[in-house]
Amino acid sequence: MSSVIQEVASTRRAASERRKGDGRMAALFLAPWFAGLFLITAGPMAASLYLSFTDYDLLSAPAWVGLDNYTRMFEDPRLLQSLQVTFTYVFVSVPLQLAAALALALVLDKGMRGLALYRSVYYLPSLLGGSVAIAILWRQIFGADGLVNQVLALLGIEGTGWVSHPDHALNTLIILNVWTFGAPMVIFLAGLRQIPRMYYEAASIDGAGPVRRFWSITVPMLTPIVFFNLVLQVINAFQNFTQAFVVSGGNGGPADSTLLYTLYLYRKGFADLDMGYASAMAWFLLLIIGGMTLVNFLASKYWVHYDD
Amino acid sequence: MTDLATPSKVTFAEPSSPSDRRVRRTDGAVRRIRSAVASVLKHTALIVFGFVMLYPLLWMLMSSIKPNALIFREPGLIPTDVDLSNYTDGWSALLHPFSRYLINSAIVVLGAVIGNLVSCSLAAYAFARLNFRGRNFWFAIMLMTIMLPIHVIIVPQYVMFSRLEWINTFLPLIVPKLLATDAFFIFLMVQFFRGIPRELDEAARIDGAGHLRIYWQIMMPLALPALATTAIFTFIWAWNDFFSQLIFLTKPDMYTVPIALRTFVDSTGESSWGALFAMSIVSLIPVFLVFLFGQKYLVKGIATTGIK
Numbered sequence: 077m078s079s080v081i082q083e084v085a086s087t088r089r090a091a092s093e094r095r096k097g098d099g100r101m102a103a104l105f106l107a108p109w110f111a112g113l114f115l116i117t118a119g120p121m122a123a124s125l126y127l128s129f130t131d132y133d134l135l136s137a138p139a140w141v142g143l144d145n146y147t148r149m150f151e152d153p154r155l156l157q158s159l160q161v162t163f164t165y166v167f168v169s170v171p172l173q174l175a176a177a178l179a180l181a182l183v184l185d186k187g188m189r190g191l192a193l194y195r196s197v198y199y200l201p202s203l204l205g206g207s208v209a210i211a212i213l214w215r216q217i218f219g220a221d222g223l224v225n226q227v228l229a230l231l232g233i234e235g236t237g238w239v240s241h242p243d244h245a246l247n248t249l250i251i252l253n254v255w256t257f258g259a260p261m262v263i264f265l266a267g268l269r270q271i272p273r274m275y276y277e278a279a280s281i282d283g284a285g286p287v288r289r290f291w292s293i294t295v296p297m298l299t300p301i302v303f304f305n306l307v308l309q310v311i312n313a314f315q316n317f318t319q320a321f322v323v324s325g326g327n328g329g330p331a332d333s334t335l336l337y338t339l340y341l342y343r344k345g346f347a348d349l350d351m352g353y354a355s356a357m358a359w360f361l362l363l364i365i366g367g368m369t370l371v372n373f374l375a376s377k378y379w380v381h382y383d384d
Numbered sequence: 385m386t387d388l389a390t391p392s393k394v395t396f397a398e399p400s401s402p403s404d405r406r407v408r409r410t411d412g413a414v415r416r417i418r419s420a421v422a423s424v425l426k427h428t429a430l431i432v433f434g435f436v437m438l439y440p441l442l443w444m445l446m447s448s449i450k451p452n453a454l455i456f457r458e459p460g461l462i463p464t465d466v467d468l469s470n471y472t473d474g475w476s477a478l479l480h481p482f483s484r485y486l487i488n489s490a491i492v493v494l495g496a497v498i499g500n501l502v503s504c505s506l507a508a509y510a511f512a513r514l515n516f517r518g519r520n521f522w523f524a525i526m527l528m529t530i531m532l533p534i535h536v537i538i539v540p541q542y543v544m545f546s547r548l549e550w551i552n553t554f555l556p557l558i559v560p561k562l563l564a565t566d567a568f569f570i571f572l573m574v575q576f577f578r579g580i581p582r583e584l585d586e587a588a589r590i591d592g593a594g595h596l597r598i599y600w601q602i603m604m605p606l607a608l609p610a611l612a613t614t615a616i617f618t619f620i621w622a623w624n625d626f627f628s629q630l631i632f633l634t635k636p637d638m639y640t641v642p643i644a645l646r647t648f649v650d651s652t653g654e655s656s657w658g659a660l661f662a663m664s665i666v667s668l669i670p671v672f673l674v675f676l677f678g679q680k681y682l683v684k685g686i687a688t689t690g691i692k
Contacts, residue, residue, distance in 0.1 A: 098514040101595045105510035108503040109526070109570065112563025116541070117529055123540035134543065180433075183426065190427070196679060197434040203675055203682075204441070207624040208642040209664035212649055213444050216657055223443055226459035255437070259686055266687035308690050315533050318626040322646055338627075341535055346631055351539050358535040365533060 128356035133349045145356035155357070157332045158340040161246060165336060166313040169253040174305055177257040181264030182294075195265065199258035210252070211322035215239055218248040239323055242333040249334055252319050260305040267301030268294070296381040303380045307372050314365050317342070337361060448661040455657055467658075471666075474659035478644055478651070479636045482663055485644040488633075489623060492557045492640055496622040497615050499561030500569050504614060505607065507564050508573030509599045513585065523574075529567045534627065542631060556632040557625075561618070569614045572689055576610035577603060613685035616678040620671050641667045 103110075128145055130138035149155050184194055204210050217223045218238035225235030238244040271294065279289050317338040320328065327343070328335025341361070345354030447455045451467040458464070475482045510516070511523050545556040564570060580603065588598050604611070626642045633643055645667055648660055675682065685691060 098595075099516040102510045102514045102516035102519070105506045105514065105595070105599070106522070108562060109507040109564040109567075112503070112560060112565045113525070113529065116560045116563055116565050117532065117537060120537035120540035120544065121532075123543070124536055127539060134546075183430065188426075190430075192679075194430055194434060195683065196675075198437060199683070199686075200441075200672075200675060201437060203620055203671060204624075204668055206626075207668065207671070208626055208645045209444075209667045212645060212660060212664050213440055215649070216661075217440055217443075221456045223440070223459060226456075230459065259690075262683055262686045263690055304690060311531065315535070318624075318642075321626070321630075322649065325650070338535060342627070342631075345539055346542075351543070355539050358533070358537075358539065361533055362536050365531075369531075 124355045124358060127352050128359050130352045132351040132355075134351055135349075138352065141352065145353045146360070148353065149356065149360065154332060154335065154340060158328070158335045158337045161328075161333065161335050162314065162337040165246060165250060165253070165316070166310060169250040170306070170309045170313050172250070172254045173257045173309060174260055174302070176254060177260035177305065178264055178298075178302070180257070181261050181268060184261075184265060185268045195258075195262065199262055202256040202258040205252065205256035206318055208318060208322055211319045214248060214252050214319065215323050218244075240330055242331040245324070245330055245333045249316075249319050249323060249336075253313065253316065260309060263305055264298070264301055267298055271297045299380045300382060303372070303376050307369055310368055310372065311365055314338075314361065314368070444661050445665055448658060448665050450658065452656065452658040455661075470656075470658035470662035473656065474648075474663040474666075477656070477659055477663075478648060480639075482644070482666065484637075485639050485641045486666075488554075488638060489640040489642075492554050492629070493619055493622045495554060495558030496561045497618045499558060500564075500566050500614055500618045501611055503562055503564035504566065504569040505573055505604065505611065506599070507570045508577055509595070509603060511570065512574045512577035513598075513603075514595065526567050526570055529565075530571060538628070538631065545632065551632055552635045552638050554638070557622070557628060566618065568689075568691065569618070572614065572685070573607065573610050575688075576607055580606050609681060609684065612678065612681045613689075616674055616681055617685060617691055619674050623671055 127138055129140060129142055131141045131144070132138035180198060184191055201210075219225075220235075220237035220240065222238075224238060228235040236244065238248050275293050275297070276289055279293060284292065315338060316336060320334045320336040320339050321342070324330075324334040324339070328339050337357070338361070341354050341357045344350045344357060442461055446461045446463055448470050449466050449468060450458075450463045450470075451465055452470070454463065454465060478485075507526075511519065511526070541556070542551075545551055548555075550556050550559075584602055584606075585598050588602055593601070624642065626646070629640050629643050630646075633639060636647075639647065645660075645663060648663060
């Protein structure tokens with residue numbers, strides 16, 4: 077009996093010693109991350125929160141202005157415009173992108189010939205889409221004598237300078253974002269593969285046709301993946317910058333029609349050196365993205381089906 | 385092709401087509417012919433759609449080897465007159481030869497890849513294998529930093545780096561990676577490390593190996609797929625990155641490829657699309673090569689984690 081107690085005690089001691097040793101090792105392994113967390117992330121976060129309550133042009137010391145930057149935002153027509161542009165961009169491009177991704181994933185679902193090749197072809201634009209080169213390409217494709225108008229001319233339709241027209245410029249950016257549907261498509265494909273085959277077989281035996289099987293099995297089983305993609309793509313879309321910057325020549329034109337929020341933030345901070353305002357804008361962006369993500373999570377209760 | 389007749393396949397031969405129900409009632413021969421026809425149609429549609437997807441890229445490639453005047457006159461792909469002078473013109477169109485920007489980008493990318501591989505794997509080892517106080521707390525913090533938009537920290541980071549006189553050096557782009565600020569990859573590796581059997585570490589521990597040795601000699605070799613995913617995505621992201629390079633690099637000597645390309649648009653404008661396309665193609669080649677050789681990991685990485 078006593079030997080058992082001794083054994084337990086010594087194991088405990090060993091375990092606690094090991095934990096202490098682990099603590100020191102953990103500090104060593106985590107040292108770079110801790111340094112990054114405090115110096116590169118948390119510190120600047122705190123500083124940016126502080127700066128958001130100041131007037132700061134980088135040259136003179138920040139001057140405390142309280143909530144001025146935040147109240148200013150609601151009286152700034154360009155900022156309101158950028159919000160409208162951004163929300164339009166996100167609300168139009170993300171659903172279209174996910175619909176394309178889902179449709180292709182359903183067509184490509186497992187076991188078909190050439191799957192790997194199709195997947196690669198559709199996925200490639202996702203990898204390149206964020207690059208300046210593609211933004212330049214887009215600028216030309218939708219330009220006055222660009223590819224789109226050449227094709228339209230063949231059909232006898234006279235085009236317009238899409239990127240230089242305030243009514244159409246944002247649409248070209250939306251098309252560019254939809255074009256990168258390959259990334260969510262690959263996730264959908266992985267999700268489809270995880271639906272147990274036996275569900276379909278059982279439903280078939282019960283006499284369910286393909287349409288019924290799609291709506292009663294595929295759709296509900298896939299909702300967690302749809303949700304995952306939705307959350308991810310919304311967060312991404314709110315932060316897009318490069319394409320709008322390059323296509324609009326850096327100023328969100330024409331007539332601020334492509335002034336994405338991040339582009340306006342960049343201009344305020346790094347062109348106008350209005351760093352306090354830019355910081356306030358950044359925190360507002362965090363609030364918007366956090367809010368959208370929260371809404372997504374709350375709404376998910378009503379449509380996302382978890383199999384447990 | 386024979387597997388097209390299995391029930392699971394029928395589900396995915398377009399759920400919307402009501403003809404499927406009729407198909408099942410007809411006899412085998414007709415069914416086989418029908419599914420062969422359906423399959424041919426499906427593949428044709430997929431190929432056509434894939435071609436449309438890739439057309440802008442092919443068009444840019446072909447335009448880059450056409451004389452400037454022809455780019456706007458013929459929308460077709462096949463050049464009637466091949467002219468490689470776009471590449472030589474583009475190469476020397478800016479202040480420095482384009483090789484300068486390629487080298488700058490290569491330095492940034494290499495630093496980012498090494499930084500992420502080392503620092504993220506160290507942190508991941510601690511979270512996956514070490515017992516220490518506050519592990520769950522720090523793990524949660526780490527997860528939260530994944531969702532943080534860069535805009536929230538960019539202004540104070542800029543202030544900090546300019547005080548350190550790091551603007552127009554590569555340090556602001558590399559040092560954060562050495563400090564594991566791409567927390568996303570920590571998460572990826574934690575997930576991977578958790579899947580490696582603990583018996584391996586235990587055995588090594590009994591043989592007297594310390595954590596550093598276990599990390600280096602057991603975990604790292606086994607984690608090659610996760611390391612490859614990290615390296616590939618870091619490469620592509622850092623190569624395509626525009627926002628932070630635009631902010632931290634303002635001297636032409638230090639320009640990376642995306643910044644150089646963007647300067648190209650502004651300085652030469654619409655007059656030399658051919659040269660611009662040529663350099664755009666050059667800028668896409670590294671990403672394309674990584675895509676080609678890293679496909680296996682890319683698809684797995686994105687399917688399990690949702691990165692683009």
